[in-house]
Amino acid sequence: MHTIGVDVGGTKVAAGLVDEAGTILRRTRRPTPSASPDDVEDVIAACVQELSDGVEVEAVGIGAAGFVTADRATVLLAPNLSWRDEPLRDAVAERVGLPVVVENDANAAAWGEYRFGAGRGERHLVLVTVGTGIGGGIVLDGQLHRGRHGVGGEIGHLQMVRDGRRCGCGLRGCWEQYSSGRALLHEAREIAGVRREYGRRLLELGGGSLDGIESVEVTQAAREGDAAALECFSVVGGWLGQGMADLAAVLDPGVFLLGGGVSDAGDLLLVPTREAFRARLTGGGGRPVADVRLAELGNDAGIVGAADLARSR
């Protein structure tokens, strides 16, 4: 029987009808209403109604961008949605008349990759989602790691640099300030801003303005072989590998999967990341080394993962 996976982000709600093999049979997508949780729950219910038209649906899995309690019922805190202690599971279950499971969105994506994506067959994995910031999901011995209060896996906030760059979480020096889309732009704009000759191509692609340089411009310049743009990926990948080495020391996964928008740059990011990971892994030659590879499911990972979690609820 099919299940429905829903991915609730700050700007849109994406959902899919998913079969047992992880294939998305139908899709829908709506803007996230900015108002009350009630409105968002109505939108989720509408998506579910639309997708279940004419088919039998077993359950609904929701991946939400926020801290979810260990019982997978309540969203403790969702900064982008301005939610606090929202009983999302019951609110949606009541609307749709189906069993509902709520999960952190990055966890759902990790689960999707574990079951049907680049992590198939590897019972210990970490998904590192590199977008504006860093998100992550951890699967240990074939189980999602959720932690005592359900708030584990906030890997983007490992401290990399004491008193370093400010982070939205209120701390300084967090990993996601050094290994994200934001970090890539930080490097590119710093170079283009102070080293005119070296950063000329970046500035040019940015239309002559620092603010015009976005990730896509850095990627394009790097693909052309521009040294400054390649340096940006090398720096970001260097920190990415460092954080993975930290995680490997603690978690010892079999594989790291690199996902998120910035990972669309492929080898430009993957190669320096993997190199740094190996160079900075503790234990020298005596320690087995995890693989580092790209995630496969892209934006579908959350839908597919949430749907599968609903099945195995």
Place this chain on the structure above:
Amino acid sequence: MHTIGVDVGGTKVAAGLVDEAGTILRRTRRPTPSASPDDVEDVIAACVQELSDGVEVEAVGIGAAGFVTADRATVLLAPNLSWRDEPLRDAVAERVGLPVVVENDANAAAWGEYRFGAGRGERHLVLVTVGTGIGGGIVLDGQLHRGRHGVGGEIGHLQMVRDGRRCGCGLRGCWEQYSSGRALLHEAREIAGVRREYGRRLLELGGGSLDGIESVEVTQAAREGDAAALECFSVVGGWLGQGMADLAAVLDPGVFLLGGGVSDAGDLLLVPTREAFRARLTGGGGRPVADVRLAELGNDAGIVGAADLARSR
């Protein structure tokens, strides 16, 4: 029925006969022979023989200072014992005629604290053992976390400072170089070496020589209220809390247990550690905060934990 727990360190083998409630009924201890694994295995067997005299023993658990494979049979690498790929489980089982389980020593200690010590009733915990370096064991949802290859939990090698102090693992800036007995001495000797007046009491207790200052002198001076010695604990506790905050972001445990020789200083270490942990935890007010407290079993944790793991093998 009873089991035997054995703690194999670089200098001594300590073992105990343990009942189901985690009580050590008999103890023994012998020097670790520095020669071949064979000799160590003979010593372990001799301890088991001695302890099982006249009682029925169900199984033997061994905690060894090294990387242990995921099947808990082989010591991959034990730097202090100069072992590589040693099939310890079978070698001892053959000698003693009992089922044997091998575990990393810090993991065994974490398990001991979880089952019978300061972690009772808390299914998600991290034991941070602060001795010369930092060791650690992680219990997640009531299971020891071992990782894909059995080498997880090497928390002492989280990088704290880019290009920082050299570590025995070959990297630089590892946590254990900033939050250990070695780190405490580093601070104390630096102060006493360059700031004569401020560090006078430390130097005095060291018999006038920097090298005479050991952990016990720093602790004594701190107990007397000496500002320089208190600063040493504050610095070390500050880094300790930072590393715990990193681990909490990833693992979300319910409690951190502080063990190892340096934790004998009690509140001198615990108070600044806890304070730094809270200040450096990501997620601000919206995130549940783990407790930080002292471990309870001291050096017995490894024996008790290994014995219990043998029971539940």
Place this chain on the structure above:
Amino acid sequence: MHTIGVDVGGTKVAAGLVDEAGTILRRTRRPTPSASPDDVEDVIAACVQELSDGVEVEAVGIGAAGFVTADRATVLLAPNLSWRDEPLRDAVAERVGLPVVVENDANAAAWGEYRFGAGRGERHLVLVTVGTGIGGGIVLDGQLHRGRHGVGGEIGHLQMVRDGRRCGCGLRGCWEQYSSGRALLHEAREIAGVRREYGRRLLELGGGSLDGIESVEVTQAAREGDAAALECFSVVGGWLGQGMADLAAVLDPGVFLLGGGVSDAGDLLLVPTREAFRARLTGGGGRPVADVRLAELGNDAGIVGAADLARSR
């Protein structure tokens, strides 16, 4: 008799007819032609012609943004003007038929402040000009310090942070990347970019865009008492005081003068700078402490200084 002072910057040539008391009697200003040194020299000559109309002029002093040789004849390198080894003294002297002295522009400004501004009566001073970057001029025992090759006083390139922010000079971590208008914006935009609530006022004044935040907005917010804006000045002033403490250790001036566009913020910058300077000065209580105060002559310092140098050539 009067002299003429000329300040040659990347965008404009400003000149004045100056009397012995340092008063500017007439002024003129023209855009800097972007083409060849020849064109710039023509513009300088035209300014001199205009200013000397009907008065007797003794000599011309030119302050130029670049390295000037020790014989004050040649501009070795002027990055903003794209000059190399330009014999500026003779080229202008030939055009105007007067004795000409060439000096680095920041040196000329320091000399102006020493003779007629905030440094009167103090034979050892350092002018720190905080604009987009940091420039500086040093007067020691009543003489401009120029160095063996005339390229001394490049104080903006003291290294503050190993492997820190990139600098236009090709190095990393230079002082001017931490204590300048650029640095002020770096802090303000980082705050507004990642800490929404805290940085709200800054973003608002920037018209809702990070790139809309310029120095004037940070100053305005700080004047309103906005905590985030005050933090920006505190950080920049903190590094400014650190660099001054470094310079004081080496040079032991009687006073530091704070000039440049960013110093228009007055006490907002001066107070944290002075505080940091004192806290970070070596030698503790036993060492006399230099005064730190605002420069007085603003943009006129270069003209007045160059004119006076021409007189005492």
Place this chain on the structure above:
Amino acid sequence: MHTIGVDVGGTKVAAGLVDEAGTILRRTRRPTPSASPDDVEDVIAACVQELSDGVEVEAVGIGAAGFVTADRATVLLAPNLSWRDEPLRDAVAERVGLPVVVENDANAAAWGEYRFGAGRGERHLVLVTVGTGIGGGIVLDGQLHRGRHGVGGEIGHLQMVRDGRRCGCGLRGCWEQYSSGRALLHEAREIAGVRREYGRRLLELGGGSLDGIESVEVTQAAREGDAAALECFSVVGGWLGQGMADLAAVLDPGVFLLGGGVSDAGDLLLVPTREAFRARLTGGGGRPVADVRLAELGNDAGIVGAADLARSR
């Protein structure tokens, strides 16, 4: 006519009768009495008496390890001698009946090198004395740079690392904690302490004990080609070159002279220092580069310099 130069250090008073060519004709040396300034002044007077036996002496120059006022009469603060505001010039002049000049000891040494040593013919130079800490003397345009209060040239306290190693001056991160004999040992002992295999030769030369490793052992191991010892010199030289690059940006000397006990290692220190200096000098290709070479006069520099200062008082 001859003058006498006296070098007053924390442990010994060394003096010499010096001719106009800077040749030391007679020498004497006595332990520095640890008690009152009076006693030290008596010892200085005794040295002068001894050296002037049978010859006519014009004046006495004293180099003292401390801050000396700009009028070269009073020792403001001498940490190693526990002096404050000691009118050394008059106290000695009264005892010996000759004109006396007092100078900071590192300044005196710089002057000696400038007049008769490795700095002959170079009117802008910096002497960097690398011993336990870093001392320095600066000659600008053929004049000793003393500063507004006579306390300039404290180059050892440039900050290299924010919140870095503690310094005896009460600050953290001072240059002399990274580029001195103390720093060399810091590196060597850290390596030998945590990286057993790599640091084996150092430990061996230290007699098996970290504390047994002194500068002479590091130098010996480096001469044998030991990689760990060479790394120590490379690190210390790297920081030395960095600090010189900072000084060059500000002072633009023609030459840096490397003196002090650690410089006895010769090329082992000089080569990495020079390399780092060039790599970290601001201004890229357009800037003239100072020479970096070894000082020539060794411990005599202070005596010879002080004697010459007495002549040209």
